[in-house]
Amino acid sequence: MIRNRVLVTALVTTALAAPGLARAADYHHVHITSASPLQAVDWYTRHMGCEPVTDRNDAANCYGVEVLFVPQITTGTSQGTGIDHIGFSVSDLPAKMTELENVGVRGSGVRLQRNDDGSTWRDVPGLFKIAFVFDPWGTRIEMVEDPETLGFHHVHLSAADPDATLAWYRDVMGGTPDSLKGRLDGLRFGDVWFLVSQNAEGLPGSTIERAIDHIAFTLDDLDSAAADFRRQDVRFEQEPSIPEGGRTSAKRAFLVGPDNVRVAVVETGFAGIESDIGSTILTADALGNYDTPDTPWGEPDLQGIWTSSSAVGIPFERPENVDASEVTADEAIARHEGRLLGGIWGYEREWRDTTLEYGSAVSTQAAMIIDPPDGRLPSRITEESTQALAGDERTESPTAATARSPSPSPYGVPAGPEDLSTWVRCITRGLIPTPGGYNNGLQIVQGPGFVAITREMVHETRIVPTTPQPALGEKVTAYLGSSRGHWDGDTLIVETTNFNGGASFRGSSENLALTERYTRVGPATLEYKFTLDDPTVWTQPWTAMFRWDLDESQYELVEYSCHEGNYGMTNILSGARATDAGTTGR
Incomplete structure (x- = not known):
């Protein structure tokens, strides 16, 4: 599984020693x-004012605080745990929030938490201006305007007993009691504030494997400090040791x-863990010959719940600046995350398939198209077919209404449901299940x-016969056509014709012959190849491929219920109709 962590190293010291320690601990990092x-460094650089650390692709320096990113699974946001959020301070909060609002959710993954009146920030009298945003991975971030401390500002804890929590960090870690602006009691570790609020539901949830996994402090001699911790009855989750893959x-x-907060203590000089990015990707040479098991009746067994989330980010056509058939591990992970950030729109993080890292072995394929060898679609027969459809199946296409209406809507002004896409009408998402940011599941059952x-x-089920069946007449058509299957060794081959043209893929017509x-x-x-042969659209057949990952331990296909919630229609x-009335004066 991919594991990722953010290290935040505060380059400060604390004068007051903890009662049980020879010297106070310095605040060292927060694990996000x-x-x-690569995407995390870029996000915090662009939006939090940090700078990439020289000669590292997993670290950023935020005003003297080092933020280090390495892979880790996550099971939810920071909210609801013992570490509710972290804070950054800027010199002009209204301007910063305007900047983030203009960037928007799509393409950057900046999600703003709005106030009841719709505003993005508010002024707290006697304190400062505050606002909240979320990073793309579920970390809640408080933005404040505190000119006395710019950059990384605070860690905000959530506790069943705030006084007891502050006392623990004071006595065990040596935090200095102080009051922020005379309004909020907390502790200081150098320039970093530790604040705490009452958790309304009592004991917060555990931070382990959440967006903020843990916070950490540093000491010169961890073995000596460990003895002091034991004298204070502090429990160890993991005894002091040199971590595997440690840089020092x-x-x-x-x-x-x-409050269920995981706390790390590291020795001076700790520089994080070397992440084995190569183990988190799926390359072509990672797969060898495989002897597929048989069903009880002797056919190859393809059954199970599969997800194509690992294929998210593979471009359909090979980019012009890419010559190889595969990209590097860093490039694969960056484009995978970039595609997710570019496609989340307003969805909460928990609705996206990557929350539980479904299919985390990210593919290094340069493109889905594998034939023609250049990874590009062949030429189209006519100009009309060239303009028919620009996007792939996971991008809703314009409809005929667009051509007859000057409306800025992607659908124009629809006269009726027929002018809307099959997606909006809950009819079908089409036959070829290319991956997107969510709902990438596929279940295969055999008899x-x-x-x-x-x-x-949309929860469509195709029942494909694998024994000879009579073909349908050419006048019998359907959105998903008519499929007939057969086995070629361990490969299931499905041939589909008799399309009605209503669920086009990449501009295909009713004359399409699809082979999967x-x-x-x-x-x-599970390797999935599909060949499209439509002589009325393309000058030659072409083939694309991506892979699915078996995931029956945590992935579940639940009812799609498209019509029940289709308020969009x-x-x-x-x-x-309102536009029509305004245009015609009715």
Whole structure:
């Protein structure tokens, strides 16, 4: 699994020693999870004013505080845990929030937490201006305007007993009691504030494997400090040791802190863990020959719940500046995360498939198209077919209404439901299940002579016969056509014709002949190839490929319920009628 951590190293010291320690601990880091160190460094550089650390691709320096990113799984946001959020201070908060609002959610992953009146910030009398945002990986960040401390500003804890929590960090770690602006009692570790609020529900949830996994402090001699901790009855989650993959010989230990907060203590010189990015990707040479097991009736067994989330980010066509068939590990992870950030729109993080790192072995494929060899779509027959569809299946296409209406809406002004896409009408998402930011599940169930393939998006199930069946007449058509399957060794080949043209893929027409190949190339990997042959659209057939990961331990296909919640259909049509009335004066 991908594991990722953010290290924040405060380059400060504390004058007051903790009662049980020879000297006070310095605040060292906060561990924030992310699926891509490269994307995380870029995000905190662009939006939090940090700078990349020289000769590192996993660290940023935030006003003297080092933020280090390495891979780690995450199971949710920081809210609801013992570490509710971290804080950054800027010199002009209204201007900063305007900047972030203009950037928006799409493309950057900046999500603003708005106030009840819709504003993005508020002024707290006697304190300072405050606002809240979320990073793309679920970390809640408080933005404040405190000119006395710019940059990384504070760690805000959530506690069942705030006084007891502050006392623990004071007595065990040596924090200096202080009052922020005379309004908020807390502790200071150098320039970093530790603040705490009452948790309304009592004991907060554990921070382990959440967006903020733990906070950490540094000491010169961890073994001596460990003896002091034991005298104070502090419990160890992990005894002092040199961590595997550590960049230096400095030791690290984990303590059980108050309020289910994981607390790390590291020796001076600790510089984080070398992450093995290569183990988090899926390359072509990582898959060898695999002997697919058989079903009880003797057919290759492809059954299970599969997810294509690891293929998110693979461009459909090979970029013009890429010559190789595969990209590097760093490039693969960066584009995977970049595609997710560019496609989350207003969805909460928990609704995205990467929250639990489904299919975390990110693919290094340069492009989905593998034939023609240049990874590019072949030429189109006519100009009309060239303009028919620019996006892939996971991008809703314009409809005929666009051509007859000057409306800025991607659908124009629809006269009726027929002018809207099959997506909006909850009819189908099409036959080829290319991956996106969510709902990437596929379930395969087999019986003698049949294979049932259920797609999570819209919950369509295709029942494909694998024994000879008579072909349908050419006048019998459907959105998903008519499929017939057969086995070629361990590969299921599905041939589909008789399309009605209503669910086009990349501009295909009703004349499309689609050939799909499902091959299990590993115990948990399913290779999916599809060939489109439409002589009325392209000058030659072309083939694309991506892979699915078996994930029956945590992935579940639940009811899609598209029609039940389809307020979009009603609102689009009622809005169109209102536009008609305004245009015609009715």
